[in-house]
Amino acid sequence: DALYVGNALSYRAMAYMDLARMFEFKRTGVAYLDEEAANRGIYGLTVPIVTENTTERESRDNPRAPFYKMYRFIMDDLNLAEACLSDAHAVSAKTDASIGVVYGLKARLWLDMGSRFERYVDDLNTMISHEADEDLNDYDKIGITTANECFARAAEYARKAINEGYSPLSESQWFDPSIGFNTPNNSWLWANIISTNDIAATTGEWQSFVSFQCVEANWGIAVYQDEINYAHGWMIDARLFDKIDEGDWRKTTWIDPEDAGASNAFITKYSRGTNLSYNEWRNYRSYVGIKYHPANGERNTSTIGNAVSIPLMRIEEMFLIEAEATAHTSGVGAGKQLLESFMNTYRMSAGESYTCKAADMEAFTDELFKQKRVEFWGEGIVYWDYRRLELPIERGYPGSNHARQYRFNSYPEHVAPWTNFYIPDRERDLNKGVILNPDPSQAIPLWEGGN
Template sequence: MINMKRYLKLIISAGLLGVSMTSCLEETFPTDGATSGQLESADKSAFNAAIASYMNTMSLYGDGGDASDAGFSSFIIWRDAMTADFAIVNTGYDYFSYYNQQLYIGNDGISATFWQRYYYLIQKCNNLLSISDLDPDGFDALYVGNALSYRAMAYMDLARMFEFKRTGVASLDEEAASRGIYGLTVPIVTENTTERESRDNPRAPFYKMYRFIMDDLNLAEACLADVHSVAAKNDASLGVVYGLKARLWLEMGSRFERYAEDLNTLISHEADEDLADFDKLGITTANDCFAHAAEYARKAINEGYSPLSESQWFDPNSGFNTPNNSWLWANIISTNDIAATSGEWQSFVSFQCIEANWGIAVYLDEINYAHGWMIDARLYSRIDEGDWRKTTWIDPEDAGASNAFTTKYSRGTNLSYDEWRNYQGYVGIKYHPANGERNTSTLGNAVSIPLMRIEEMYLIEAEATAHTSGVGAGKQLLESFMNTYRMSVGASYTCKAGDMESFTDELFKQKRVEFWGEGLVYWDYRRLELPIERGYPGSNHAHQYWFNSYPNHVAPWTNFYIPDHERDLNKGVILNPDPSQAIPLWEGGN
């Protein structure tokens, strides 16, 4: 018989760094008296289900939670709101404004929520791994592959959010240098981490984190070698592992191309004794990373996925709320999840769907709600006229026009003309309540949200290939994607870029259009060190959000702050500088 009290203590302490950040830990574990056989059967299934289920954990505002909290789905909105791509019509109900205004983004609840939620997700993965056979040919292989995929995703996100990158703000960058935190990511906690170790667990250097994540993905790939499809797309498949590898290799390629010293640092630590348990990366150049990025993106594509068609994109009942042939991975909200049962206005649908009559994105005469999210005006102006994605947003020249509604927009919305005409230009109509249900929140909130689409792999392949085989080869892939999947009949797309810088800019533009509202381009802004600019003549961003970060640096508000409480619990961690109000408001005129 297993000593269950001792077992629970071990997996809780091993599962989460800084577990006392929250007052209670609501978990369902096997009861006292469970046999090892019971742990090897039904309990592993429950532990596995708990991983995807945790993605929808949230705290209701009336019970002390933040008004923006809708589980991991709200993190998607937060990431887009931090960029230049999301503008809001009415700031009165903008619950995602803190990073836009550089307010309360230091030791405050929002950054702590990100930190805590990701480490709890890691805990869910560690719980399963701690009781599983890690042999890829063993009985637990499917569970292990799923847990490792989620853990790799969580650490990749944490590392990219919390590693402090240079901002161009002298006070912040100098403080980071004085603290010695450049190149440090986040503490690593595995199923084998003890409570004592977690109390003095320093932030892992980037080269160790890359090795750790890739090691998880290598084992996940072996465990899921025969899993080419899954019953529910909130479980990982082989294509998901390929996609995660493509993301990580692209991240490394961009870093090492820009910072040769970081590549040399990684190579110099390749044989470190404390990294001996991790697979070696085996690279010597940035182009090695880009080659792997293109390789794994193509492997994901070859798993049989295909980009969304025009009719799928604009389907008012299933568009961007139902898994399909394009989606590799999804966050699935069920009718039993709190976002559907109790969330009502505090839900992904409420925040994103202008059709939901219970939401804060909807226009209602009697209540001054947010009236939806808009695409950045400057980005919208750059969308090719023949690109059918352009009618995802209302052209300012079409706003309120009945003929435009009938000929261009009605196919993509459940709104009537009398409702649609209340929305101003640039407002997006990408997301819809589940099955187009506009009136019953318990049904309409139960949507699925893409975490990875195959279109991302096509664009990763094009970008990476431009580095390894020349801009011409990258252009050919981008043009093929656009002309095959995104241009209207009779229209054609030509990439006019003549060098790597202009090609990267053009590809990133297409990525911003393709994944608007999906929380992906935040990573690219940081990876490519691109400025986030909301203040410019003709901007449709609210005046109080007119902050422009500096070229060739990351926006300071995209450097996440590690909560002070973590330092209190873990003496090995060093905090990032507080990025609040680091950049002055742009005061230029329209």
């Protein structure tokens, strides 16, 4: 059945896209790590490819695929998935891939390639030089010669996904304390759906998504329980919070330092988006987020409250991919216009307006990335952007709200060392063809400045 095949191909494409982007070693700016990677010859290598045709003997000597092969492999799966799901415009459950999901995955992949080839022309030339390789004949050719062609296709597929009829979350949906960010809706293309019968809901209540993300649940890590609790909850980065436009209604997703503990602020700004009472809410510190909720707002029974759905892809990502990619192909002005349209149509309070003040590509990329960090806080999306754009992660600065023992700052124009995932030693023990990444542990010194 074409639908089953299309789903299998979509999931495999997503898995390999994520694996390749996690494990390919990117330069960190830490000399000994980067030199060790060069000496091992692992630059440009992703992960071993294992398919339904891979034998056990082959898997025991299966080297990491070079990026140009991995791109071909993933795109081939997506091309086949697109053919299989061409009529799947609506699905009965958001765990199933639709044609919109395939478009979204293609938009992600083309954007990744565009950023890479724009920054590293040698990688583009390598990709082109291997297009005719005989051992890659089983995969469709990528068929591009410039980075801009990749950006153009990223914008094209993002728009195709948007045109499937999805729409961004409204303000009321965003702040709904019963079903906000725990139930599929018109914004979600794809989701992980946990039922009350799943192990993730029935056992390990302290290891659940809700335990870590939902301050309202009366179990787990984020909950406040007087002297026996952690009383923190996940916080937004203080500098990022300060950069959110005052007219952006998303800002009340997090507790403003000026509002922390204030009853009037709770009543007028925060109560609509939480199941907490004021006496509970006032225990939480500045910057704590109330974005996520237990299933149906259930706060006391973990086997019910843990049965949440988690978005894998939201249409808002496609709007922002389209804006970024268009800025590369049609100029910063065109990208700004799309970003402003998204913000003013979907994210600004009545009577407020948003203007992107960026004058060049670097400033525009920074602004778009800021909006992405706000939009997808806690969803795992921007991890890929940090690596794709080689942006520094900065946790140590005056006024930082990061725990002191985690205030590490990575280096500009490089990826943070800890975002280069380490291939387990067990893989090397069972697969003699694999070469491991350098161990990034403690590669960056702790920021020792004061608040």
